[in-house]
Amino acid sequence: MVGSVDVLxxxxxxxxxxxxxxxxxxxxxxxxxxxxxxxxxxxxxxEEAQINEGNEKRKIVLGRNIHTSCLEVTEPEADDEVTxxxxxxxxxxxxxxxxxxTERTKYHLGYPYNLDFDYGALSQLQHFSIxxxxxxxxxxxxxxxxxxxxxxxxxxxARLWELEKNEYWGYITNCGTEGNLHGILVGRxxxxxxxxxxxxxxxxxxxxAARMYRMECEKVETLCSGEIDCDDFKAxxxxxxxxxxxxxxxxxxxVKGAVDDLDLxxxxxxEAGFSQDRFYIHCDGALFGLMMPFVKRAPKVTFKKPIGSxxxxxxxxxxxxxxxxxxxxxxEHINAxxxxxxxxxxxxxxxxxSRNGHAPIFLWYxxxxxxxxxxxxxxxxCLRNAHYFxxxxxxxxxGAMLNELSSTVVFERPHDEEFIRRWQLACKGxxxxxxxxxxxxxxxxxxxxxxxxxxxxxxxxxGKYQPYCIASDVGENHCLCALHK
Numbered sequence: 001m002v003g004s005v006d007v008l009x010x011x012x013x014x015x016x017x018x019x020x021x022x023x024x025x026x027x028x029x030x031x032x033x034x035x036x037x038x039x040x041x042x043x044x045x046x047e048e049a050q051i052n053e054g055n056e057k058r059k060i061v062l063g064r065n066i067h068t069s070c071l072e073v074t075e076p077e078a079d080d081e082v083t084x085x086x087x088x089x090x091x092x093x094x095x096x097x098x099x100x101x102t103e104r105t106k107y108h109l110g111y112p113y114n115l116d117f118d119y120g121a122l123s124q125l126q127h128f129s130i131x132x133x134x135x136x137x138x139x140x141x142x143x144x145x146x147x148x149x150x151x152x153x154x155x156x157x158a159r160l161w162e163l164e165k166n167e168y169w170g171y172i173t174n175c176g177t178e179g180n181l182h183g184i185l186v187g188r189x190x191x192x193x194x195x196x197x198x199x200x201x202x203x204x205x206x207x208x209a210a211r212m213y214r215m216e217c218e219k220v221e222t223l224c225s226g227e228i229d230c231d232d233f234k235a236x237x238x239x240x241x242x243x244x245x246x247x248x249x250x251x252x253x254x255v256k257g258a259v260d261d262l263d264l265x266x267x268x269x270x271e272a273g274f275s276q277d278r279f280y281i282h283c284d285g286a287l288f289g290l291m292m293p294f295v296k297r298a299p300k301v302t303f304k305k306p307i308g309s310x311x312x313x314x315x316x317x318x319x320x321x322x323x324x325x326x327x328x329x330x331x332e333h334i335n336a337x338x339x340x341x342x343x344x345x346x347x348x349x350x351x352x353x354s355r356n357g358h359a360p361i362f363l364w365y366x367x368x369x370x371x372x373x374x375x376x377x378x379x380x381x382c383l384r385n386a387h388y389f390x391x392x393x394x395x396x397x398x399g400a401m402l403n404e405l406s407s408t409v410v411f412e413r414p415h416d417e418e419f420i421r422r423w424q425l426a427c428k429g430x431x432x433x434x435x436x437x438x439x440x441x442x443x444x445x446x447x448x449x450x451x452x453x454x455x456x457x458x459x460x461x462x463g464k465y466q467p468y469c470i471a472s473d474v475g476e477n478h479c480l481c482a483l484h485k
Contacts, residue, residue, distance in 0.1 A: 132356070157310075158170070172325070173351070183308070196218070225258045230265060256403060257410075317378075399481065
């Protein structure tokens, strides 16, 4: 494996000298992300090896999983300022890159990003280095910040989750993972010898936190829906009654969109003999944390219940063009992490040092434009379209599952890896999913399904391939393979 990696690196000139880009350099050929590279043979373009005819699951090579070339950085020529050739070349590269992004955005279904946004009004701010280093509530000596926007956004989320202004602390994170890392860190600082409990279908960042903080971690089994198995949770609690519990509760799991029953989790803690001072609950609401408050039949996530923190992503349902998130915790907990930083003339209890000062402005802008009612309409649209898509899949004979409180539709994994990459599907084992976001229209879902049906007809035509069995993933009643149809 090492040898093949070295050969690949040399072929791409990663380990060798960097050559200047030719004047006729075609960036469009490079950024066909992430389709297989194309080669010409006798004037005919064909897919290189087609990844073993396009039907084998892609293998990831640790540290070196390169599918495209890179855009090299080259030194300016002495006369570049006079000729303007470099500026023209870079403008051409960026224009082609934009066209590529526009094209790839048309086929975006597997990842939970809301692409329906317009922040043109904020372009006037790109000339400023806005940095919110330190505590959002304590202004530092650095004056080019957006704390006033950040605190406004935090107040909005604190109201959403029913925590008074003088009782919460939070900040705008650089991503959802940072929110999880911070939530688990607060739990660890409040309960230093606590054991972390998380369902097997929790986001990978929860288990990353356990490794980073050297925490003992118990993986709890899940139901077919992806929801935490509370009976197994209680059994594991009873095995460790001598140590406090730090629990991650999923407000929408990554793959199946399952919502853990917060009330039942709290009940099991009480039944196992854990008083409220001996447990800390972090709620990972990356996607559905902002959707669930607007679903009447959904269980409520609120700080009126004995939870310690909630985090959501800002680039998912909100629709922010850069990764960001919101982390809210109880003010009483934050002193365990806080320390004065004289250099900043502020306090700090965040994960990162410098923090993106533009993200709070983008979030503030869209929260003001949409408001609670706007988000409610978008949530209803997403759930309605998700149910439509799930029903269409089943009508087409494709095994599919949709959790009641989710817009994540799980179905049989397509057999063609090129098709998976074309539509940017997220897969795990024999299942794939489509996350229905506000920008995903009925027309887009129909286009995807029509193409999928055509592909399936070709895959299964000669009997070489059969639909994947997904009974073990989502239950027999959602599987339409030959055995369970």
